Amino acid sequence: MPKTGEPKLVRLNINEVDHDVVVEPRWTLSYVLRERLGLTGTKQACGNGECGNCTVLIDGKPVLSCLTLAIESAGKKILTIEGLAKGDKLHPIQQAFVDKHAIACGHCTPAMILTAYALLQSRRSPTEEEVKRAISGVLCRCTGYVKINDAILAAAETMRKGDKNA
Ligand code: FES
Ligand code: FES
Numbered sequence: 771m772p773k774t775g776e777p778k779l780v781r782l783n784i785n786e787v788d789h790d791v792v793v794e795p796r797w798t799l800s801y802v803l804r805e806r807l808g809l810t811g812t813k814q815a816c817g818n819g820e821c822g823n824c825t826v827l828i829d830g831k832p833v834l835s836c837l838t839l840a841i842e843s844a845g846k847k848i849l850t851i852e853g854l855a856k857g858d859k860l861h862p863i864q865q866a867f868v869d870k871h872a873i874a875c876g877h878c879t880p881a882m883i884l885t886a887y888a889l890l891q892s893r894r895s896p897t898e899e900e901v902k903r904a905i906s907g908v909l910c911r912c913t914g915y916v917k918i919n920d921a922i923l924a925a926a927e928t929m930r931k932g933d934k935n936a
Contacts, residue, residue: 780844784809785853793840800824800835803850811851811880822908825881826850832885832907851880854887863887866925867918874912881908886922894930898923 775795782789784807793802800817803809803826813823817836824836827849854861860868863883873879882905889896889904896904901922902915910918 778841780841782840782843782848783846784848785850786847791840795839795841797840798836799826799833799838799840799843799848802840803835809850809852813877813880815877820909821878822885823878823881825884825908827884827888830888830891832881832888849884849887851884854883861887862928863890863922863925866921866928870917870921870924872914872917872921874910874914878908878910878912882910882918882922886925889922890926890929894926896923896926 777792777794779790779792782791782802784803789807791802791806793806800812800814803812804814812826812835814836815821815823819834819837822834824834825832826835827833828838828843828846830847830849854864861883863886867873867879867883872882885905885908886901889901893900898919901919905918905922
């Protein structure tokens with residue numbers, strides 16, 4: 771990435787861990803996550819806001835990390851797919867994606883799961899339509915939407931039953 775502006779030291783809180791990183795003002799969050807911090811679970815495809823595959827959560831809300839500057843993410847709580855499992859135990863949404871065979875190439879999967887996580891924090895019993903609407907900004911080139919919807923609805927049920935990892 772070309773150098774632009776004076777680098778600044780920022781503190782990024784990612785998955786509840788503070789990272790002090792020197793960033794250039796134009797560096798995107800996806801670039802810093804992947805190329806500076808090695809958090810390659812965040813995917814990048816189009817790089818211009820069209821595919822949603824770079825989605826992470828900032829303060830609980832899905833954002834496109836390819837359109838978000840790292841510098842403006844300082845002081846906020848960033849959640850990436852690496853922060854969801856507890857040790858060896860997958861989060862119920864991750865487990866449901868495995869159980870329902872909702873993963874093909876896996877490129878959209880982190881964004882799908884984080885988007886579902888944000889939805890299920892506010893809607894414990896979403897309808898199928900609400901799930902479809904929530905993930906409509908994340909494109910799956912493998913066209914696995916039916917299984918993805920099934921997985922999210924199954925995860926919602928597991929979480930309602932009180933899975934401690936939710
Ligand atoms: S990589 Fe960010 S929207 Fe496509
Ligand atoms: S599983 Fe391949 S892009 Fe969705």
